[in-house]
Amino acid sequence: MTDISPEPSVERAKTASFRALFPAAELRLYASGAVVYCVLALLTHDVVLNWIIGPLFITVWAWYIPVFQEKWARRRGRE
Amino acid sequence: MSWAAHEFENFALLKKFGVRTSYLGLLVGALGPDFLTKAWTYYGADNPAQFHRGWPGLGFTTSLGMAVIAAAITWKVSKGHKAWTWGVFIGWTAHVLTDTFDTAGAMVFWPFWWKNISFGAWKYGAGQGKFGDAIAYYSSLGFAMDLLALLLLVVFAWRTLSRDWFETMVRPVDGAWDWIQTKFAMPDRALLAFYRGFFFYGFCRFVSWSIIVHAIEGWPFDLTWGSPFWVAPYQPW
Numbered sequence A: 001m002t003d004i005s006p007e008p009s010v011e012r013a014k015t016a017s018f019r020a021l022f023p024a025a026e027l028r029l030y031a032s033g034a035v036v037y038c039v040l041a042l043l044t045h046d047v048v049l050n051w052i053i054g055p056l057f058i059t060v061w062a063w064y065i066p067v068f069q070e071k072w073a074r075r076r077g078r079e
Numbered sequence B: 001m002s003w004a005a006h007e008f009e010n011f012a013l014l015k016k017f018g019v020r021t022s023y024l025g026l027l028v029g030a031l032g033p034d035f036l037t038k039a040w041t042y043y044g045a046d047n048p049a050q051f052h053r054g055w056p057g058l059g060f061t062t063s064l065g066m067a068v069i070a071a072a073i074t075w076k077v078s079k080g081h082k083a084w085t086w087g088v089f090i091g092w093t094a095h096v097l098t099d100t101f102d103t104a105g106a107m108v109f110w111p112f113w114w115k116n117i118s119f120g121a122w123k124y125g126a127g128q129g130k131f132g133d134a135i136a137y138y139s140s141l142g143f144a145m146d147l148l149a150l151l152l153l154v155v156f157a158w159r160t161l162s163r164d165w166f167e168t169m170v171r172p173v174d175g176a177w178d179w180i181q182t183k184f185a186m187p188d189r190a191l192l193a194f195y196r197g198f199f200f201y202g203f204c205r206f207v208s209w210s211i212i213v214h215a216i217e218g219w220p221f222d223l224t225w226g227s228p229f230w231v232a233p234y235q236p237w
Helices: A009-017 A025-047 A052-079 B007-018 B024-036 B039-043 B049-051 B066-075 B082-099 B126-139 B141-156 B163-175 B176-183 B188-218
Strands: none
Touching: A009 B163, A025 A052, A025 B082, A025 B126, A025 B163, A025 B188, A052 B188, B007 B024, B007 B141, B007 B188, B024 B066, B024 B176, B039 B049, B039 B066, B039 B126, B039 B141, B049 B126, B126 B141, B141 B188, B163 B176, B163 B188, B176 B188
């Protein structure tokens, strides 16, 4: 996922609509991360529910899932 | 004690105080009181409430006096970084005030007044162990506190979670963001996710514990003042 949204600005931050500030692809990325993390939490109870693993999980998720998606798309494009 | 409310309130404070405040400073302040005490409260203390919130114990860490001390240390260490100093003070203060809602309360005015201030909205449950504490908290008005904090954030401060807000009002205030990005070679989207991380964690924590406590373990809600009924009444030390 490449960053294609407009250049950030204070004006946009204060006045733009929800849809403009939160692109659908980004919402899908975070929603999928939340589902996976909550399922892990339900399976392990409090093992993953802590203030180190929680924030790190979404950081790594938002970092690498788009990379895997792009690799997967390129691979499918070649086939 | 409060759970996810501590994660949510930082973003509302960021909306309120804007570029005067470092988000990372807020985070350090909000986590500070529990970081100093929480593990011992669950796993080492004979009297968790006294150890965590009282005296003799580490109750003074949850006080406005300690917020001032933490801010002064931050001022010294950061060589006078105002946004960090202000952030630590505001975050620590918010934590202290939020913790006054349970039955143990907090030594708010330490060192001038060593008594705890408590509104007694829900029972302090750390004496039940971490799992028991979660059951007590998410069955009581603590659940309502987390839900209220989440709703306030979603209604009044949702813009603070946007990339535009982060890039124009959070990152420029605090050089630590550039340091983190460079140090870990993070793309912008990962740094943004790190910024949103405690909202994500707070939201998932709230949802997951609510499901575990009520849908899986089958505990009932008791949303009365001073709930839940199955936790023994709080005994002052």
